[in-house]
Amino acid sequence: MDEADITEAGANQPDLAGLRRAPSQKRSRERVERMLTAASDVIAEQGSDAMRMGEVAERAGVSIGSLYQYFPDKGSIIRTLADRYNTLGRDCIEAELADVSDADGFRAAFGGLIDTYYELFLAEPVMRDIWSGTQADKQLRDIDLVYGRVNGEILARALKRVRPDVDPVEIDRTAFLVMSLGEAAMRLAISVGREEGDGLVEAYKQMVLGKLLSM
Incomplete structure (x- = not known):
């Protein structure tokens, strides 16, 4: 994007x-x-x-x-830009997961989302700068938390279609954690060398998919 x-x-x-x-x-x-x-x-x-x-x-x-x-x-300018990037990310997640209905589709869609997010972090210096400073700014942390919950709800809806046998409360809690940890994983990946960052993103992706599809 x-x-x-x-x-x-x-x-x-x-x-x-x-x-x-x-x-x-x-x-x-x-x-x-x-x-x-x-x-x-x-x-x-x-x-x-x-x-x-x-x-x-x-x-x-x-x-x-x-x-x-x-x-x-x-x-206030930085928070507005952060809100803009968060909204863009939310819309992307919603679009990619909207039609997911089985485990294979979920695996492909979620893996693609993580790759897209990582490329965005790498390609957008403004996005990297804002997210690097999130933990030092309470208002940015609050924005991050709001969107973490929203994105978790989107992920949970897709998971409930794929895993209707799993307790929905467990899905909600796990999805919120997964999306919140995803932001932290991206920040860590862009703070190290590219090769190590690639490996960290892949490890996060496999770890999360293994958890979500085996609950």
Whole structure:
């Protein structure tokens, strides 16, 4: 999934986490999109720690006052971008698992999802930067937790179709844990060398599939 996909997905979501106020008119929405694009460029080039509100406003072609109308600080920009990536991930998970009805289909769909997520983490410097700082920011952790639960519910629905014989409470609990651990696995994989990271992702995938399909 490339930057155009992310921008298009985010443009259809007016109520973004971190916004001081939601843009109601097309012109305002376009202005906010320019701000987020500018912020993404800065983060990709310099990292979020180096991002400055003045530079974001300058690159977006807006006044600093206009930027502050929507984003009170750089943390709110980062949380909005995090929400955007999380929403994109949720939609991807939902689409991939929607038609799963048997163990073989689940194995293929889940394995493909993990590979896609890993490639996204590797390919998107903004995504890597945001997720690397999640544990140090309570609001980002809260966003992460919300989406972990949502993604766990999506996974649980697919599992219940595949394993109708298993206690649904156990499925719900396990699915939530699997999706939450998946984020941690991705962060670990991108913090080491590529060869080791590939091996860690594959180990996570096999470990999870073995657990989910043998409950």
